[in-house]
Amino acid sequence: MPTASDFERMLRGVSLRVTAPRIAVLSAVHEHPHADTDSIIGVVRQNLGAVSHQAVYDVLRALTGAGLLRRIEPQGSVARYEARVGDNHHHVVCRTCGAIADVDCATGAAPCLDASDDHGFVIDEAEVIYWGTCPECTTAAKSS
Amino acid sequence: MPTASDFERMLRGVSLRVTAPRIAVLSAVHEHPHADTDSIIGVVRQNLGAVSHQAVYDVLRALTGAGLLRRIEPQGSVARYEARVGDNHHHVVCRTCGAIADVDCATGAAPCLDASDDHGFVIDEAEVIYWGTCPECTTAAKSS
DNA sequence: GTCTTTTCTGGAGTGAGTCAAGTTAACGAA
DNA sequence: TTCGTTAACTTGACTCACTCCAGAAAAGAC
Numbered sequence: 258m259p260t261a262s263d264f265e266r267m268l269r270g271v272s273l274r275v276t277a278p279r280i281a282v283l284s285a286v287h288e289h290p291h292a293d294t295d296s297i298i299g300v301v302r303q304n305l306g307a308v309s310h311q312a313v314y315d316v317l318r319a320l321t322g323a324g325l326l327r328r329i330e331p332q333g334s335v336a337r338y339e340a341r342v343g344d345n346h347h348h349v350v351c352r353t354c355g356a357i358a359d360v361d362c363a364t365g366a367a368p369c370l371d372a373s374d375d376h377g378f379v380i381d382e383a384e385v386i387y388w389g390t391c392p393e394c395t396t397a398a399k400s401s
Numbered sequence: 402m403p404t405a406s407d408f409e410r411m412l413r414g415v416s417l418r419v420t421a422p423r424i425a426v427l428s429a430v431h432e433h434p435h436a437d438t439d440s441i442i443g444v445v446r447q448n449l450g451a452v453s454h455q456a457v458y459d460v461l462r463a464l465t466g467a468g469l470l471r472r473i474e475p476q477g478s479v480a481r482y483e484a485r486v487g488d489n490h491h492h493v494v495c496r497t498c499g500a501i502a503d504v505d506c507a508t509g510a511a512p513c514l515d516a517s518d519d520h521g522f523v524i525d526e527a528e529v530i531y532w533g534t535c536p537e538c539t540t541a542a543k544s545s
Numbered sequence: 546g547t548c549t550t551t552t553c554t555g556g557a558g559t560g561a562g563t564c565a566a567g568t569t570a571a572c573g574a575a
Numbered sequence: 576t577t578c579g580t581t582a583a584c585t586t587g588a589c590t591c592a593c594t595c596c597a598g599a600a601a602a603g604a605c
Contacts, residue, residue: 274571274582294561309585314562316583332474335561349522358520376502378493380533389524418551418602438592453554458593460552479592 259287271323281305282316283340286326290339291348291357297338331357331386347384351391353398360387403431415467425449426460427484430470434483435492435501441482475501475530491528495535497542504531 259267264283268275278301285300286292292300298313317338320326324343330336331350337357347360390398403411408427412419422445429444430436436444442457461482464470471486475494481501491504534542 276571276583278584307585311563311586312584319583328476330474330476332472349520349524351522358522360519375504375531375533376493377536377539378495378502378531378533379539380493380531382532384530384532386528386530387519387522387524388526388528389519389522392521395521395523420552420602422553451554455555455594456553463552 259284267325271325273319273323277305278308278312279316279320281308282313283320283325286338287340290341290359291329291337293335293337295335329357331355345382347386349387349389349391351394352388353390353394356391356393358391360385403428411469415469417463417467421449422452422456423460423464425452426457427464427469430482431484434485434503435473435481437479437481439479473501475499491530493531493533493535495538496532497534497538500535500537502535504529 261280261284264280265275267283268279273279281301281304282297284304285297289296289300294310294313294317297317298308298310301308301313317326317328321328321338326338326340327342328336328338329348331348334350334355339359341359344361349358349360350356405424405428408424409419411427412423417423425445425448426441428448429441433440433444438454438457438461441461442452442454445452445457461470461472465472465482468486470482470484472480472482473492474480475492478494478499483503485503488505493502493504494500
């Protein structure tokens with residue numbers, strides 16, 4: 258787990274000012290991958306005391322824009338954030354409980370970028386979401 | 402383009418009652434693939450006169466549940482609906498203008514369902530979204 | 546034709562996320 | 576260290592896609 262000074266370095270690396278809310282948000286997302294905005298606000302407030310929700314929204318946007326965080330929004334779910342960036346991994350989402358898990362890209366390093374017919378689009382990223390049922394919900398469904 | 406009686410047959414095929422709003426919604430989605438709910442409401446009202454937005458939401462949900470429509474929700478966009486179902490195709494989304502185009506699945510018929518490590522999830526569908534820039538926006542960006 | 550069930554209407558409500566204006570604090574330069 | 580600039584944060588109102596609810600209407604079964 259990175260420390261506060263690691264986060265500070267990350268912020269400076271992308272020319273963002275180092276502020277307590279930013280460190281706290283970075284840290285919260287590292288601790289709770291795939292957390293939604295509301296939980297992040299909760300964690301940040303636990304560590305820092307009063308922080309406006311607006312600040313958290315701003316910070317999340319700034320960090321996402323700078324590439325320190327990645328925003329994911331599976332259908333039917335609110336926005337969630339994770340700190341694993343730059344490794345092109347994907348996600349499995351449970352249809353029943355909404356749990357999210359990481360999945361490394363099956364096709365290797367620079368993957369999935371082959372659309373059979375791209376309609377003239379210049380494609381720079383492929384996002385894959387696997388839908389299914391998580392182990393817990395599978396068990397629960399069988400026993401009922 | 403399917404006719405009203407085709408739509409009627411589709412509805413009966415999934416044991417749904419045949420109502421004017423349902424026919425109108427089905428028809429609107431066939432005419433305007435990837436339309437958002439608001440546009441669909443607009444089209445339906447043009448054909449039918451006054452229809453409550455609630456009715457359209459209900460119909461969209463019923464038809465999606467029955468498998469006659471598919472709901473897609475790329476990040477940063479509101480829900481959109483399309484009538485191509487059951488052929489496992491994917492989408493390209495323009496980062497600039499939000500345009501959506503269909504892409505046939507690159508890996509063939511029953512594709513993409515191989516996650517390298519599924520964490521015990523039972524996966525039943527893989528959804529792929531290609532992100533990029535559409536031809537219009539690419540041209541506009543170059544000329545500016 | 547009558548009855549039951551499903552659907553539609555209209556209106557109020559919810560909640561994630563945004564906007565705007567003013568205040569505060571980070572950080573480079575003097 | 577202090578100062579000034581500029582980015583970041585606070586507060587609070589607001590938007591908008593979508594949902595909930597209760598009553599009215601219509602579809603399909605008998």
